[in-house]
Amino acid sequence: MTQSQPTVTPKLEEPKFGFSEYAERLNGRAAMIGFALTLVIEYATGQGVLEWLGLG
Template identity: 80%
Template sequence: MTQLQPTVTPKLEQPKFGFNDYAERLNGRAAMIGFLLMVIIEYVTGKGVLSWLGLQ
């Protein structure tokens, strides 16, 4: 008796957690938004982010 193998590969959804393309893309976008906000804060207040936060 021979077993038949499936002929169609199932379309699996990419995981949303861990080291994968989705997570890396999301992390990169969050970093870009954070950097842009930091630059805007420095421009508007005239002080660096550390000074603005009271850490310097």
Template identity: 80%
Template sequence: MTEPQPIGPTVTPKLEEPKFGFNKYAERLNGRAAMIGFALTLLIEYLTGQGLLSWLGLN
């Protein structure tokens, strides 16, 4: 009897390391941070009943 062959890639793919400047990794991270910030802003406005600038005392 022969052994079953493993399923999947036999060669490790070469992954591109993150570089400085604009790249897909940096853009994805920036987008996620922006979504979290926007959601937190909406949560602050909902819970306090004030706008973000008023809550910070800037308005």
């Protein structure tokens, strides 16, 4: 006896929370913007981030 293969692929919903492709892409873009702004602040002020925050 052979089993028949499904003919329709189920359509899965995108998760509402947690790890999803959209959330990971958004988080990555926010991290890149934050890193670039940190470099701009360091260049403009001549101080490192810790000095700028008063911790160094």
